[in-house]
Every structure is written in C-alpha cells, then in structure tokens.
Amino acid sequence: MQSEIALNVQQSIRPGECVDTYYAGKENSQLQCHATVEDNRFFQGLQSLGSGSSSTITFNPNEGLGEVIVTVTLPQPSGSGGVGLALPLGWGYNLLRRIGYRYGSSQLYYITGAQNLTQTLSLCEDSGKKQQMLYLGGQACTSPADWADAAKRTAYIYLRLPHSSPALAGGALPFPTDVLTAPVQLQIDLADFTSVISSVAGADPVPSALSFGSVNFTQITMQDSANLVARRFDMSRHALTIPLPEGWTQEEVQFPFTSASSDGSFSLSLTGCKAGDLKKLRIWFTKASDTSGAVKNSNIYYPPASIRFAINGLIYLDSQSGSYLLTNVIRRRTPPSVTATYLASAAPPAFTASPVASTWVEIELGQPRAIGDTGEVALVHGVPVMNSVLSLTGNMADLNTQFTCHVEYVLNCSWMASRGSAEFVF
Numbered sequence: 373m374q375s376e377i378a379l380n381v382q383q384s385i386r387p388g389e390c391v392d393t394y395y396a397g398k399e400n401s402q403l404q405c406h407a408t409v410e411d412n413r414f415f416q417g418l419q420s421l422g423s424g425s426s427s428t429i430t431f432n433p434n435e436g437l438g439e440v441i442v443t444v445t446l447p448q449p450s451g452s453g454g455v456g457l458a459l460p461l462g463w464g465y466n467l468l469r470r471i472g473y474r475y476g477s478s479q480l481y482y483i484t485g486a487q488n489l490t491q492t493l494s495l496c497e498d499s500g501k502k503q504q505m506l507y508l509g510g511q512a513c514t515s516p517a518d519w520a521d522a523a524k525r526t527a528y529i530y531l532r533l534p535h536s537s538p539a540l541a542g543g544a545l546p547f548p549t550d551v552l553t554a555p556v557q558l559q560i561d562l563a564d565f566t567s568v569i570s571s572v573a574g575a576d577p578v579p580s581a582l583s584f585g586s587v588n589f590t591q592i593t594m595q596d597s598a599n600l601v602a603r604r605f606d607m608s609r610h611a612l613t614i615p616l617p618e619g620w621t622q623e624e625v626q627f628p629f630t631s632a633s634s635d636g637s638f639s640l641s642l643t644g645c646k647a648g649d650l651k652k653l654r655i656w657f658t659k660a661s662d663t664s665g666a667v668k669n670s671n672i673y674y675p676p677a678s679i680r681f682a683i684n685g686l687i688y689l690d691s692q693s694g695s696y697l698l699t700n701v702i703r704r705r706t707p708p709s710v711t712a713t714y715l716a717s718a719a720p721p722a723f724t725a726s727p728v729a730s731t732w733v734e735i736e737l738g739q740p741r742a743i744g745d746t747g748e749v750a751l752v753h754g755v756p757v758m759n760s761v762l763s764l765t766g767n768m769a770d771l772n773t774q775f776t777c778h779v780e781y782v783l784n785c786s787w788m789a790s791r792g793s794a795e796f797v798f
Contacts, residue, residue: 406594406595406596406599407594407595407596408436408592408593408594408595409592409593409594409595410438410590410591410592411590411591411593412588412589412590412591413591414431414588414589414591415586415587415588415589416429416430416586416587416589417585417586417587418442418444418560418582418585418586418587420562421562421581421582421583421584421585422562422580422581422582423562423563423564423565423566423579423580423581424469424562424563424564424565425561425562426559426560426561426562427559427560427562427585428557428558428559428560429557429558429559429560429587430555430556430557430558431549431555431556431557431558431589432549432555433549433550433552433553433554433555433556434549434550434591434593435546435548435549435550435591435592435593435594435597435600436545436546436547436548436549436550436591436592436593437535437546437547437549437556437589437590437591437592438536438546438547438589438590438591438592439530439531439536439538439589439590440530440531440533440536440558440587440588440589440590441528441529441530441531441587441588441590442464442468442528442529442531442560442585442586442587442588443526443527443528443529443584443585443586443587443588444464444467444526444527444529444582444584444585445522445525445526445527445582445583445584445585446459446525446526446579446582446583447525447579447581447582447583448519448520448525449519449576449577449578449579450576450577451576451577452516452576453516453519453520453576454513454515454516454518454519454520454576455516455574455575455576455721456571456572456573456574456575456576456720456721457513457519457569457570457571457575457576457578458512458513458514458569458570458667458715458723458725459510459512459513459568459569459570460512460570460668460669460670460671460712460713460714460715460725461506461507461509461510461511461512461671461712461713461725462489462506462507462509462510462527462671462712463509463510463512463513463527463568463569464509464510464527464528464529465485465486465488465489465492465509465510465527465529465671466485466486466489466563466567466568466668466670466671467485467527467529467562467563467565467568468485468488468529468560468561468562468563469484469485469561469562469563469564470482470483470484470485470559470561470623471483471484471485471488471531471533471558471559471560471561472557472558472559472560472561473533473534473556473557473558473559474556474557475535475547475552475556475787475793475794476552476553476554476555476556476789476792476793476794477554477792477793478793478794478795478796479795480557480559481534481622481623482559482623483532483621483623483624483780484623484624485563486624486656486670486778487532487621487623487624487780488529488530488531488532489506489509489671490654490656490732490780491532491618491621491654491780492505492530492532492538493505493506493710494654494704494708494732494734495532495537495538495539495617495618496538496539496705496706497539497540497541497705497706498705498706499706499707499710501538502706502710503710503711505530505538506671506710506711506712508527508528509527509528509529509530510524510526510527511523511524512524512713512715512725513525514715514722514723514724514725515722515723526584531558533558534616534620534785534787535547535614535616535617535787536617537617537618539617544616544617544749545614545617545749546591546592547614547787548600548601548612548614548789550600550601550602550603551601551602551607551612551789551790551792551794552789552792552793552794553792553793554792554793558587560587562582565578565579565580566578567663567668567670568668568670569668570666570667570668570715570717570723571666572666572667572717572720572721573666573720573721574720574721575721607789607790607791607792608790608791608792610790611788611789611790612788612789612790613786613787613788613789613797614786614787614788614789614794615749615751615786615787616749616785616786616787617749618782619651619652619782619783619784619785620782620783620784620785620796620798621654621780621781621782621783622644622645622646622780622781622783623780624778624779624780625642625643625644625778625779625780625781626776626777626778626779627640627642627776627777627779628660628774628775628776628777629774629775629776629777630772630773630774630775631767631768631770631771631772631773631775632771632772633771633772634771635767635771636677636767636768636769636770636771636773637765637766637767637768638765638766638767638768638775638777639763639764639765640763640764640765640777641761641762641763642762642763642764642779643762644779644781645757645760645762645781646781646783646798647757647758647759647798648756648757648758648783648784648785648798649753649754649755649756649757649783649784649798650683650737650754650755650756650757650781650782650783651736651737651738651752651753651754651782651783651784652734652735652736652737652738652754652782653681653734653735653737653779653780653781653782654732654733654734654735654779654780654782655732655733655734655735655764655777655778655779655780656673656731656732656733656777656778657673657674657675657676657768657775657776657777657778658670658672658673658674658775658776658778659672659674659770659773659774659775659776660774660775660776661773661774666717667715667716667717667723668715669714669715671712671713671730672712672714672728672730673730673731673732674731674768674769674770674775675694675697675731675732675733676694676733676766676767676768676769677693677694677766677767677768677769678691678692678693678694678766678767679691679696679733679764679765679766680764680765680766681735681762681763681764682762682763683755683757683760683761683762684760684761685761688735688737688755689735691766696733697731700733700734703734703736703740704734707731708731708732708733708734709729709730709731709732710729710730711727711728711729711730712727712728712729712730713725713726713727713728714726714727714728737754737755738752738753738754739752739753751784752784753784754783754784764777764779783798784798785797785798
C-alpha cells in the first residue's frame, strides 16, 4: 500500500509522458512511414589517378544519397619492389589533399583530407570501430614484402560529407536528391605522393599514379516513388529543411608556431571563423619535423599539456595539466584519440612502425546531449559569434619545437532545398 502511494506521488510530481515498459504500444514503438530499400551498386572511377591530380564525380538526382566511399590502390613500386619506401597506418586519408562538394547549384565548399580523417574518427560510436576505420584506410607498409601484398596497397576511405556520418547510433538521414534538378558534385584532389610516402636515400622510385581509384555511392530509395516530396509538393513554391547530423565545418585554418623554449607555451589568435552559432572547435597539433624530412608521419597529433580558449576575453575552456582529456572522454562516446603508427628509419633502407597515441582536442560549446537513435538529429545551440575575437593559449610538452595548430569550426547549420537546389542556412 505504501509503495503504491509513493508511486502515485512520484507520478504526480514528475513531468513526462507515461510509457508502458511491459507491452508494446504507440508510446514506445515506431513505424517507418514510407518503405525504403538500400542499394550499394553505384561506382564511378576517378578520372585522374596521377599524383597531385583532381577528379570531379557526379551523383545524378536519384532519391536518397547515403555514404560515399573512395577506394584507391597504389601500384607495386618499380625497382626492387619497394625498398626504402614506407606508408603509415591510414595513408589513404593522407592521399586526399582536399575534398570539394556542391549540392545542386549551391556553392562549392571544401574540407582537407586531414579534416576528413579527424571528423570520421570523431563520429565513430566506439573505439573498435574508430580503429577499424583507420586500419581500412590503409595498412602500414614498411618492407618490400608489405608492398607486394595488394591488400596493404589498397585503402578504403570514408568521405565525411555534410549529410553523412559513419555512426549508426545517432547517424545521418540520407540526403533527398529528388528535390534537386542538378547533380551532387564531388571534387577529389589527390596529394603529391612524395608528401605521403616515406622515401630514404637509395629507395626505389615513389609511384607517380594510382593503379586503381573509384567512388562508391550508397543509395536509399522509396518503394513507392509517389511518396517523394518532389512528387507531392511543388518545390518551386515550397522549401524543405534538411538538418545536418553534427554541424557544418568550414575548411580548416592552420596556425604555425614555435613552442617557447622555457615552458612550451604558445598564444594564438584564431581567425577565419564564419559568423553563426559556433557549436564546437576541433583542434589538432602536428609537428613540422614529422612531414618535412624523408620519413612522413602525417597522422600523428600531439596533445597540449594545458590549453585555454576564450571568446572576446570570456574563457570557455581552461584546462591545466591536461584535464581536458577527461572532459573530452565524459562528453563523448569515445575519447578523441586513436592508435596510429610512428614510422622511423632503421638500418637504411629499412623502417620500423611503432604504435603511438594520436590525440586531438574537442572544445564543446553546446550543452551535452546524447543522440542514440538511427537518423535522430537535434539542434543544440552554441555561442553566437560575429566579428568575435577567439584566442587559444596553452603549453606543449615539447619545448622550442615547430608545431602547426589545425583548427576547424563546427557551426549549427541546415540545408534549405527549394527550386531544384540546396544551400546552407546558418
């Protein structure tokens, strides 16, 4: 009797909707309104496979556009089959220098290959999936025996486009290209292969072109096309709002600096942020020495020992002795870190590959909120910025060392589709 009274009291004072946890009902069940089918059969080859070249890929309006994956294969080097040449784990992402995208007749926007990798890893639901994404992005090659293995010379690269997410829990809805009259265009710029492939003295020639390159599209189609929005509404008079799964990220801004010789301190004025609702910043630090020499280690990110971020003098993050590492863990599904490989030249022309943690920093400005359902999206506001002064200070563990601070700004944004095109609304 007392438990029944307590239950009624609790139910009377607590806000919320009554949900049956014993029987299935309308309050705890969901039904798919329009039956859909997924297919994964569309491929397009890269027009240009040469080092430093560019290719344009189009996806013609044909209902829902899902994930986009790029597959590349390097040829076995000539000469002795790869003597003195090496590739780090995840090298496929490094081969993409820049990715451009245009939906319909919208503007052409870009992200760098490093952004594509960091965003992809950041959105994975668990550490195992994150590690597999890096592994499938290209296995490490440190010897001619590795170069002889075609599987190790092949990389599968996820394209983190504004409409897509590698996460299943809290993942993205397909982009409804049926509201467009012009295709979705992707521009894929390859990097100079010599900036990705390590080559020491006496090494075989670095490959100058891919042996294979293609783009694979996932498509979501309705079983009854009469249910498409473009069939039910006159899109020249209506507009469809399409929320982005995480937010919109502009092309990264780089800030080279040298850590102080006394305490490793640095002070940066962050510029280039678009006016809007700033939801978060994603920051990673690289060493100039990792890419300037014969051995290339492009995927190694160095965490700062301490960091402070402020907008117009108001501090939003102040982390001493690396306390942000724990904050980043409790505010995310997985820590912003992955196990990469550090290449080093052994007895020439051999290489060693050692596991090393690669860590970036996520400065969250929006209230933490978990998104668990597939295709669920939520608008969580950040800090309105317009001609604001953003500053970043801190300390690096390595003294008197040349670093580059890579910063990408994540802003709240939605697509607005109408009259055969789509454009961002901030």
